[in-house]
Amino acid sequence: MPRKPGGPRLRKADAPETGKPGVAPDAGLRAGTGAGVRPRRGGRIFRWSREAGGWASDYAYVAYWQVRNFVLRRDPSAYLHPEGPQRAPVVLIPGVYENWQFLRPLADYLFERGHPVHTVAPLGYNRGAIEDMAALVERYLVEQGLQDVLVLAHSKGGLIGKQLMTLPEGGVRVDRMIAVNTPFSGSVYADLFPLASIRAFSPRDPFLRRLLGNEEVNARITSVYSNFDPHIPAGSHLAGARNIQLQTMGHFRPIGDSRLLDVLEQELNDAGPGGPA
Numbered sequence: 001m002p003r004k005p006g007g008p009r010l011r012k013a014d015a016p017e018t019g020k021p022g023v024a025p026d027a028g029l030r031a032g033t034g035a036g037v038r039p040r041r042g043g044r045i046f047r048w049s050r051e052a053g054g055w056a057s058d059y060a061y062v063a064y065w066q067v068r069n070f071v072l073r074r075d076p077s078a079y080l081h082p083e084g085p086q087r088a089p090v091v092l093i094p095g096v097y098e099n100w101q102f103l104r105p106l107a108d109y110l111f112e113r114g115h116p117v118h119t120v121a122p123l124g125y126n127r128g129a130i131e132d133m134a135a136l137v138e139r140y141l142v143e144q145g146l147q148d149v150l151v152l153a154h155s156k157g158g159l160i161g162k163q164l165m166t167l168p169e170g171g172v173r174v175d176r177m178i179a180v181n182t183p184f185s186g187s188v189y190a191d192l193f194p195l196a197s198i199r200a201f202s203p204r205d206p207f208l209r210r211l212l213g214n215e216e217v218n219a220r221i222t223s224v225y226s227n228f229d230p231h232i233p234a235g236s237h238l239a240g241a242r243n244i245q246l247q248t249m250g251h252f253r254p255i256g257d258s259r260l261l262d263v264l265e266q267e268l269n270d271a272g273p274g275g276p277a
Contacts, residue, residue: 076100079107079117087114088148088175093137095155096126096197105256106152109264118144126156127197130207134163138170151177152264154255155231156201158182158223159208165217176220178267180260181251183232184212184223203234215240224263226254 090110092103100107100119107117120140123133137160141149151161151174158179164170165177183190186203193199201208218240225236225243231251237243244263248254 073101074104076117076119076121079111079119082111082114082116084114086116088150089118089146090115090150090152091118091120091137091141091146091174093120093123093133093151093153093157093160094126095153095157098154098157099123099125103152103154103255106260106264109261110152113268115150118146126160130156130159130163130200130211133160134167134170137161137164138167138173141173142169147173148175149173150175150268151179153177153179153182155181155183155251158184158221158236159211162214162217162221163211165220166211166214171217174220176222178222178224178264179236179238180224180254181226181229181232182223182236182238184236184238185234186212187232188234189231222263222267224254224260226250 090107092100092107094100094102100123111117118140120137122136122140126133128136140146151164153161158177159182161174161177161179162184165174183201186205186208187201188203190199190201191204199205203209218238221238221241223236223238223241223243224246225232226246226248228249229235229251246254246257246259246263248257248259254260
């Protein structure tokens with residue numbers, strides 16, 4: 001899909017250039033981390049303490065919103081009919097052990113911009129296998145007759161969204177996806193858990209490896225991720241996709257961060273006439 005030229009660009013983690021305003025240099029070229037340079041001990045302690053604080057804030061955030069959304073539930077049908085001219089439909093796909101309510105800050109933003117926002121009730125708390133969840137979403141798209149869909153996903157939801165885009169109906173009905181903190185390459189921590197729903201994120205998982213190797217739809221994906229994600233140490237960079245790094249710490253906190261809304265606005269504006277915006 002053609003993108004509009006010009007306009008300020010957001011921070012891109014995969015940009016090869018360095019020294020440009022707003023563009024992140026390659027990780028290996030950052031000061032104090034190049035070959036042969038040993039980070040100072042004080043710097044390491046500061047980084048560890050900062051990351052520990054980010055980890056704690058992240059879990060405080062998710063605990064607050066999970067309780068809040070459980071108590072103050074909203075009927076998802078309220079998001080289906082925005083006022084004024086309707087724009088392209090959005091389908092929310094949450095992460096594992098999340099339901100759509102966790103993405104309500106994003107749903108509110110998109111609904112106010114005129115996008116009908118769809119949720120897929122059979123996903124529940126998203127504990128099923130990735131391929132099974134993708135089939136459920138594909139069935140929903142067909143039943144609702146949705147076209148030119150923007151998928152907005154968090155964590156595992158991005159894996160489901162990518163699998164959806166490889167399916168016969170999903171591939172033609174989904175225009176693009178914005179995935180937030182998705183473990184496209186897996187997470188080394190997954191092997192530490194006995195639950196199958198978490199172990200599915202192991203970098204050694206055969207299905208995950210096949211999905212990562214399928215790059216046909218990557219150009220239609222925007223991967224947005226934190227500068228520190230305690231759940232995905234290797235990050236969420238996806239080859240061939242549009243990769244944007246937020247100056248936000250945590251796996252969950254970006255959902256409530258205004259900088260993510262800035263990304264959504266830019267992505268929707270870049271889509272141009274006839275696209276998701």
